[in-house]
Amino acid sequence: MERAGLNDLNAVIAIARRRTFRAAAIDLGMSTTALSHAIGKLEANLGVRLFNRTTRSVSLTDAGRLFVERVGPALQDIHGALDMVRSQRETPSGTIRINAAPFAAREIISPLVIEFLRRYPDMNVDLVTEGRLIDIVADGFDLGVRVAGLVPSDMIAVPLGRPQRYAIVGSPDYFRHNGKPRVPPDLLGHKCIRVRLPDGALFRWRFEKDGETVQIDVRGPIMLDEVSLARTAVMENIGIGCFMEQGVLADIEAGRLVRVLEDWTPPFPGLCLYYPGRRNLSAGVKAFLALAREVAGKSVAKRRNRRMQ
Numbered sequence: 001m002e003r004a005g006l007n008d009l010n011a012v013i014a015i016a017r018r019r020t021f022r023a024a025a026i027d028l029g030m031s032t033t034a035l036s037h038a039i040g041k042l043e044a045n046l047g048v049r050l051f052n053r054t055t056r057s058v059s060l061t062d063a064g065r066l067f068v069e070r071v072g073p074a075l076q077d078i079h080g081a082l083d084m085v086r087s088q089r090e091t092p093s094g095t096i097r098i099n100a101a102p103f104a105a106r107e108i109i110s111p112l113v114i115e116f117l118r119r120y121p122d123m124n125v126d127l128v129t130e131g132r133l134i135d136i137v138a139d140g141f142d143l144g145v146r147v148a149g150l151v152p153s154d155m156i157a158v159p160l161g162r163p164q165r166y167a168i169v170g171s172p173d174y175f176r177h178n179g180k181p182r183v184p185p186d187l188l189g190h191k192c193i194r195v196r197l198p199d200g201a202l203f204r205w206r207f208e209k210d211g212e213t214v215q216i217d218v219r220g221p222i223m224l225d226e227v228s229l230a231r232t233a234v235m236e237n238i239g240i241g242c243f244m245e246q247g248v249l250a251d252i253e254a255g256r257l258v259r260v261l262e263d264w265t266p267p268f269p270g271l272c273l274y275y276p277g278r279r280n281l282s283a284g285v286k287a288f289l290a291l292a293r294e295v296a297g298k299s300v301a302k303r304r305n306r307r308m309q
Contacts (some may be wrong), residue, residue: 006040006075006078007038007070007175007304008039009075010075010209011024011028011035011038011039011042012029012039012042012050012064012067012068012071013068013071013072013075013140014027014028014160015039015051015058016060016064016068016077016138017138017139017140019033019036019057019058019059020057020058021035021039021058021219021280026183027126027140028156030091031052033307035050039051039151048061048065049061050064050065052062053250061164061249064145064193071106075110076165078288080280083175087213089099091120091122092118092120092122092123092282092283092284092286093123093283093284094122094123094124094223094282095123095124095125095126095284096124096125096126096142096143096285097126097128097140097141097142098113098125098126098127098128098141098142098143098144098145099128099129099130099136099139099141099143099144099145100127100128100130100144100145100146101129101130101131101145101146102129102130102146102227103223103227103244103246103247104145104146104147104271105127105129105145106247107160107162107246107271108145108271108273111295112160112288112291112292112295113125113127115291115295116287116288116291117299119287119291120284120287123128123284123287125298126203130143131197132227133146133150134274134302135139136155136274137276138273142275142282142285143273143274143275143285143288143296144273144275144291145160145271145272145273145274147164147268147269147271147272148152148270148271148272149269151269151272151274152274154275154276154277155275155276155277156269156274156275156276156277157272157274158273158274158289158292158296159200159269159270159271159272159296160270160271160272160292160295160296161270161295161296161297161298162248162270162271162296163264163267163268163269163270164244164245164267164268164269164270164271165244165245165265165267165268166205166206166242166244166245167242167243167244167245167247167248167249167252167259167262167265168181168187168205168240168241168242168259168260168261168262168264169234169240169241169248169251169252169258169259169260169264170234170239170240170255170257170260171234171236171237171257171258171260172255172256172257172258173237174234174237174239174240175235175258175260176237177231178190178191178257181260181261182261183205183261183264184205184214184216184261185214185216187205187216187218187240188216188219190218190239190240191219191220191221191238191239191240192205192218192219192220192239192240192241193220193222193224193233193234193238193239193240193241193242194218194219194220194222194223194224195223195224195227195230195231195242196223196224196225197225202217202223203243204216204217204218205218207261207264207265208265209264209266211245211264215262218240218242219233220238220239221226221238221239222238222239227243227244227247227274230243230247231243231247231251231300235251235256235257245265250265259299273289273292275289280301
């Protein structure tokens with residue numbers, strides 16, 4: 001009987017985590033057919049089935065669940081040892097995996113990820129966007145990117161420098177026919193684009209001014225769970241939308257969208273890169289963190305110079 005290799009064990013953990021062969025294959029950088037063949041060969045060697053497969057779903061068998069419970073922690077130790085050895089390399093190489101909210105990925109792609117790849121041509125970056133907050137360690141990521149308030153307390157956070165801010169916007173035609181809200185409660189008399197969060201709850205719009213905080217459970221004809229769709233609905237005069245400022249700033253400057261209630265949407269702590277402190281960091285992750293601190297420092301200095309001018 002052939003012994004299971006490290007790649008086979010990684011494959012089992014990836015499928016157990018992602019619950020589909022297709023998603024696991026993407027994470028592992030291989031074809032679905034090759035992954036299915038590898039798991040079939042491993043099951044044949046073990047003499048037991050690890051997964052129940054149907055055309056729509058994949059689930060662990062009892063044997064598979066025991067296998068993952070025992071192998072998972074051991075595999076983390078093995079990868080930790082490999083990371084420790086790789087961290088001794090002077091030239092970063094390999095792959096770092098980053099999990100980020102979609103808008104956060106758009107924020108870091110040019111100044112951070114692409115710049116990192118230019119500086120370190122032997123490195124690869126696997127950037128996965130996901131609305132829901134996950135356990136980056138359990139799901140096999142080196143780094144996460146979220147707004148400061150969502151970073152888990154047991155993680156080390158590296159601020160990325162730029163504050164975040166919401167923008168309440170509508171199309172010129174919408175405001176021409178419906179008027180503009182002057183204070184947040186006025187929104188209850190307007191059609192608004194409602195956005196569903198990854199946990200299924202509807203996003204409540206939050207406002208703050210002179211120490212007063214207001215949350216509005218807006219009303220509207222459409223509920224969406226994707227920002228780009230919400231932007232399209234606003235552009236088509238369906239109603240008013242609430243977005244991260246950087247996502248609609250170009251539309252505001254071009255006159256395609258009109259901003260309202262700006263004095264009720266102050267900046268709040270921005271994005272953070274975060275990682276588990278107990279893990280030995282690879283040379284690649286160390287280099288990425290160093291670049292993140294450099295980019296954040298330049299961003300802070302640029303804002304300070306603007307205020308002084």
